[in-house]
Amino acid sequence: xxxxNHDPMTATADAGDVLGxxxxxxxxxxxxxxxxxxxGGSPRTESGxxxxxxxxxxxxRSLRGAARRIxxxxxxxxxxTEPSWxxxxxxxxxxxxxxxxxxxxxxxxxxxxxDALHRLSGSPRVxxxxxxxxxxxxxxxxxxxxxxxxxxxxRTRAHSATLQALGSARFHAVADAVAxxxxxxxxxxxxxxxxxxxxxxxxAAVAETRLSAAVSALPPAGGPGVAPSPYDADHDGLxxxxxxxxxxxxxxxxxxxGDVTRPAAAGAALDRHRDAAEAAAASATAARTPRIAPAxxxxxxxxxxxxxxxxxxxxxxFQDIWLPQPAVAPR
Numbered sequence: 001x002x003x004x005n006h007d008p009m010t011a012t013a014d015a016g017d018v019l020g021x022x023x024x025x026x027x028x029x030x031x032x033x034x035x036x037x038x039x040g041g042s043p044r045t046e047s048g049x050x051x052x053x054x055x056x057x058x059x060x061r062s063l064r065g066a067a068r069r070i071x072x073x074x075x076x077x078x079x080x081t082e083p084s085w086x087x088x089x090x091x092x093x094x095x096x097x098x099x100x101x102x103x104x105x106x107x108x109x110x111x112x113x114x115d116a117l118h119r120l121s122g123s124p125r126v127x128x129x130x131x132x133x134x135x136x137x138x139x140x141x142x143x144x145x146x147x148x149x150x151x152x153x154x155r156t157r158a159h160s161a162t163l164q165a166l167g168s169a170r171f172h173a174v175a176d177a178v179a180x181x182x183x184x185x186x187x188x189x190x191x192x193x194x195x196x197x198x199x200x201x202x203x204a205a206v207a208e209t210r211l212s213a214a215v216s217a218l219p220p221a222g223g224p225g226v227a228p229s230p231y232d233a234d235h236d237g238l239x240x241x242x243x244x245x246x247x248x249x250x251x252x253x254x255x256x257x258g259d260v261t262r263p264a265a266a267g268a269a270l271d272r273h274r275d276a277a278e279a280a281a282a283s284a285t286a287a288r289t290p291r292i293a294p295a296x297x298x299x300x301x302x303x304x305x306x307x308x309x310x311x312x313x314x315x316x317x318f319q320d321i322w323l324p325q326p327a328v329a330p331r
Contacts, residue, residue: 010196010256010257011195011196011197011201012195012196012197013195013196014192014193014194014195014196015080015191015192015193015194015195015196015198015199015200016080016185016187016191016192016193017192018196018200018255018256018257019073019077019080019081019185019187019192019200019255020185020187020192022073022254022255023070023073023074023181023185024181024182024183024185026066026069026070026073027066027070027178027179027181027182028182029062029065029066029069030062030063030066030067030070030178031175031178031179031182032062033059033060033061033062033063033065033066034059034063034175036058036059036062037059037060037063037166040059057104060100060103060104060162061104063096063097063100064097064100064101067093067094067096067097067100068093068097068247068251069251069254070089070090070093070178070181071089071090071093071094071097072247072248072251072252073251073252073255074086074087074089074090074093075090075248076203076204076206076207076248076251076252076255077200077203077204077252077255079188079191079199079203080187080188080191080192080199080200080203081185081186081187081188082186082187082188085186086186089174089177089178089181092170092173092174092177093174095170096165096171096174099161099162099165100162100165102158102161102162103155103158103159103161103162105158105278106151106152106154106155106158107151107155108275109151109275109278109279109282110147110148110151110152110155112275112276112279113144113147113151113279113282113283113303113307114144114147114148116279116303116306116307117140117143117144117147117299117303118140120136120140120299120302120303120306121136121137121140121299136295136298136299136302138295138299139293139294139295139296139297139298139299139300140299142292142293142295142296142299143283143286143296143299143300143303146286146289146292146296146300147282147283147286150282150285150286150289151282196256200255200256201256203252204249204252204253204255204256207245207248207249207252208249208252210245210248211242211245211246211248211249214238214241214242214245215242215322215323217238218235218238218239218242218315219232219235219238221312221315221316221318221319233277233280233281236277236311239270239273239274239277239315239318240274240277242270242318243267243270243271243273243274246263246266246267246270247267249263250263250264250267262321262322265321266318266321266322269314269317269318269321270314270318272310272314272317273311273314273315273318276307276308276310276311276314277307277311279307279310280304280307280308280310280311283300283303283304283307284300284304286300287300287301287304
């Protein structure tokens with residue numbers, strides 16, 4: 001991948017000034033999200049619908065985004081900060097981001113699966129089970145009810161875990177540390193005085209190299225002249241790792257003032273990949289529920305296959321964005 005073009009003025013600036021400004025801005029965004037969460041409260045309904053639910057989701061999303069950007073930047077540019085401080089805060093922010101993400105993930109997964117069931121049950125392209133007329137129509141309602149029970153229970157547990165985390169001394173310690181970060185960034189006094197082009201850009205290049213290696217390890221997703229690899233759910237982990245590394249790369253480019261349009265688009269494709277892969281896993285888990293009716297199992301099987309198709313489409317979309325095929329010159 002070609003190195004992005006950075007602002008020449010940024011390249012000659014002090015590394016500490018540029019990194020410090022980015023970290024302070026993200027710390028401010030984190031505190032703003034925290035304030036919105038405290039003012040709006042957490043969702044009070046199971047569905048999270050309504051103004052309070054929307055505000056709570058926006059606040060949690062803001063908190064997660066800022067936490068990821070801070071932790072990712074501390075990982076990439078660790079050598080420019082005080083390492084022990086950076087390692088400790090990064091560990092806590094990863095914990096917080098993961099905890100906050102779970103409730104939203106279960107809710108989004110349920111919505112995705114119920115929407116897919118509704119779409120599939122009305123599609124003439126989906127064949128009915130042999131000898132079972134209308135099996136998908138009959139089974140989809142039961143499958144939806146089963147998924148709703150399982151995922152709503154998981155979401156309720158995640159909601160309780162989120163409330164517990166946000167009320168814990170651990171969270172308040174993280175919030176206090178981020179509040180300090182908003183005004184003062186603990187930097188290495190020597191590395192911080194170096195130029196961005198000499199200090200930050202090489203560190204960002206390391207993150208990009210790791211991403212390139214992970215992308216190279218992916219199985220072919222198909223495309224013009226390229227046959228896709230046979231689907232294997234065990235490969236999902238490789239794609240999830242690329243998603244993580246792409247996000248770290250994107251945040252590094254943000255800190256340097258680079259253009260992140262392409263990484264953002266590629267990341268959106270991998271977000272869809274993650275969502276579809278986890279939805280497929282949820283439908284497979286539901287299908288293993290003991291003593292469910294054959295029509296329910298059939299509907300869940302169709303749903304699983306549908307989400308696997310979504311996984312493959314997201315892989316191809318990422319490939320088209322990140323690894324576009326060279327144009328063929330006319331003869």
